[in-house]
Amino acid sequence: MTIAPSLSRQQPAASVHPGPLLKVEDLSIEFGPKGTAVRVVEGVSFTIDTGAAVGIVGESGSGKSMTSLAVMGLIPSPPGRIATGRILFEGVDLLGLPRSRMPEIRGRDIAMIFQEPMSSLNPVMTIGDQIGEAIKLHQKMGREERRQRVVELLKLVGIPDPERRLGAYPHQFSGGMRQRVMIAMAVACNPKLLIADEPTTALDVTIQAQVLELMHKIRRTLNTTILLISHDLGVIADICERVIVMYAGKVVEDADVKTIFRSPKHPYTRGLLQSIPRLKDENTRLYQIPGMVPLPGTIKQGCPFFPRCPDRIDKCARETPPLLEITPQQKAACWVSAGATS
């Protein structure tokens, strides 16, 4: 790997900040006009340490994408709004920063890869220009030097014949190749935190594996901290060592990947794990969590998973469980797992 040293040289090692790289505290996001607003994310807290790879898993509508957009400061507003909470990046509250400061951070310190590689690239700009722009926005660099760097980035993400492909437009690339271009663009300034929102969902299975391999490579060579959003626990287990499970806008479980697979503490997590197809028992019907995710704003009281929960007790209908520490490595928002019996 001859590329790595020159890539990491671009930015001197960040000033060492004590504590986690990212700390989200009590984050709530609302949509709609005040008064009738619907909370799509409620009281979400988690931390990500420098160098870690953390996954957020959940169904569509669980609030995982909104949480990541909030970190980027990209919640569409109106109609969206951050109602409560703090997002501390290297100890600085991003929500407290003036609006004009966020563009400096986006792309340089925190970068993001999106789900739809087909529509996430500008159709009328060459990919060389689009990657180059990411560099130009944050680093002073001559034209030729910048071009060289774009070529290096394209090599890093495995695009063949990068010198020639610089001048190509997005429509001349396949979905997998476009996602590689997106990744090249995201890591162009060697960000401290890389948020990947369902980076493989829109791709073929074989291409998915290649993109996941590329994410591993990015992590190895650039030492990037990763926040991976997915509905697929398998994808998260492949990249991350810790996983945060979200359901109906709340964090319901937070533990390291091995622990979650061995002994999930929240019944929703258990349901998710049971619904992963396995090669061994191909003849049994795949497990399905009964019922549906509640619409945002419809659960007023109690645990949001109560209507679908196989282990529910009376207390669950009355009181919403907070994220309780089950063991020092594992937290779950479940009264039953925490030992309640009635």
Next chain:
Amino acid sequence: MLYRLADAIPTIWLVLTLVFIAMRILPGDPAIAALGDGALPEQLAEFREKMGLNVPIWQQYFNFLIGTLTLDFGKSYMNGAPVLDLIARNLPYTIQLTVAAMILGTVIGIPFGVLAAVKRGKLPDSGMRIFSLVGYAVPDFYLGALFLIGFALNLRWFPINGAGSGFFDILHHLFLPALTLALVKAAFIGRLTRTSVLEVLGKDYVRTARAKGARENRVIYRHALRNALLPLATGMGLSLLATLSGSVAVELVFNRPGIGRLLIQSITERDYGVIQGGVVVFALMVVFVNLMMDLLYVVIDPRIRVK
């Protein structure tokens, strides 16, 4: 491209035929119109013979088509000048007017449209809506007359008629008529820009641009606007054609020379040759504009570039 040109031939032929038929259906005798009510039957017959009006109608049609192919539209019934000369003399004024109106309309319309889209629901957006409603509602000849009375007759800032000579004098004469057409056009382009920009601002690649750290201005002008121009180009083409026909009224109001005025004049005089020639020129311009629009697409959108 040659293929596209060939495509235009049936269109032009159809226009020619329609014009020919329309002129013959209209009441009024060109010979009487040219020579006056008191003309003697022999004089009328002589005139008809000279102008090729005494042969059967299908032969007139045939001669007309052949003439058009060789760009020979005959002579004016009124003053005997070759039609081609009349057109050549008037065409530059119409082109000046149309191009000036187009530039002015675009320069006013696009920024206003972008502003309205970005400040959606706020004051600039409402202002834009009122402006475009007025722009749609007020006919150009009326607006032209208002400008003429206000700025040329009363304030005497601008000349009241003619086209001027010399660069600055031409611009001076051009300003009011061009502005008249441009305001109507700006209303249309502004509205179209607003819709188009609003749509593009919701696209994933705009979010990508923001995620890179691009500031709002850059997001709008670098990423959104160029994509928004794609649907806009179609609208601008249509609007350019509307300006061509709008120029007819405006040339009359401002008493400017031009193809539009030439046409109106020759219609009242039943000057078949000039009408036919003028309409052919208009049709050619329409075809030309459409071709230019196709070319413009290729410039803006890399996806339709031929590999």
